[in-house]
Amino acid sequence: MKKSIFNTLILAVLFISTGLSAQELSPYILVGDTPDKLDATEQTVTAALEASGFEILGTYHAENNQTLKVIVYSRKDLQNITLKVKDRGALAAALKIGLKADGPGTTISYLNPEYLFQAYLRDAYDTYSTDLEKIASDVEDALSPLGNKNTGFGGALSAEDLREYHYKIMMPYFTDPVALKEFSSFAEGVKTIEKNLKSQKGATQLVYSLKFNDAKVAVFGIAFLDEEKGEKQFLPIIGEDNLAAMPYEIILEGKTATMLHGRYRLALHWPELTMGTFMKIRNTPGDYKDAFEALCE
Secondary structure, eight states: OHHHHHHHHHHHHHHHHHHHHHOEEOSEEEEEEESSOHHHHHHHHHHHHHHTTOEEEEEEOGGGOTTEEEEEEEOHHHHHHHHTOTTTGGGGGOEEEEEEOOTTSEEEEEEOHHHHHHHHHGGGGGGGHHHHHHHHHHHHHHHGGGOSOOEEESOOEEHHHHHTOOSSTTOOOTTOOEEEEEOSSHHHHHHHHHHHHHTTGGGEEEEEEEEETTTTEEEEEEEEOOTTTSHHHHHHHHOGGGGGGOSEEEEEETTEEEEOOHHHHHHHHSTTOOHHHHHHTTTHHHHHHHHHHHHTO
């Protein structure tokens, strides 16, 4: 009897492990092309998201390029879940859509919520999987009628690999963030970062913020528009099709401000990057670190 129970447990573990490993997720979903101009497409996408209970947190032209637009959105149920994951889980609360005006029409794509959830929430995903799957499904239901493609692109990784993602050996993981500053209090951290963003210090621009005062957590999505070091420098090299990766974030938890390491954050969102291409933007992680440290001064 004991042997039978043991064998059943082993089979169950193998089944779960195999299922996790086999689940291949693309980082982006190509919705398709619309004949509408960028502004009209943005209005259509916004209406579709709001009809499904999502809130638009912010928008901006990546690279300061008028043909590229990012829409950042969220929902209260997603925010409530991600706040329960203490190790930077709130970064998964902001979802993103990329609009690219190619010729007379506009291409719509979005960051795959399931990809982001597996990478940023990791093993905590299993606790909230039913609700997270519902959120991802609602995004798909809202956006898929707007295009004729609805196919994944940008590579594919298993859920298991996403939870332990690093680009190469000796490269950083999600759990190896860059420490930016330890403030005297959460309120002081918010005040300092907001003040510097308001003055657009270091050619930065606030795209969105999520502030949870009771939990003492804040996320700032920040455009980096420096002509020589910012998005205009590296996005054309690594691929503007992955537009919905932007913007980059600072997260303040308690008194500590951190950012995901550039060699993790950029690689995760461009998993098909060759080492040769990665080397062409080798200064970008350090440039982001310098810019974000300045925002915390």
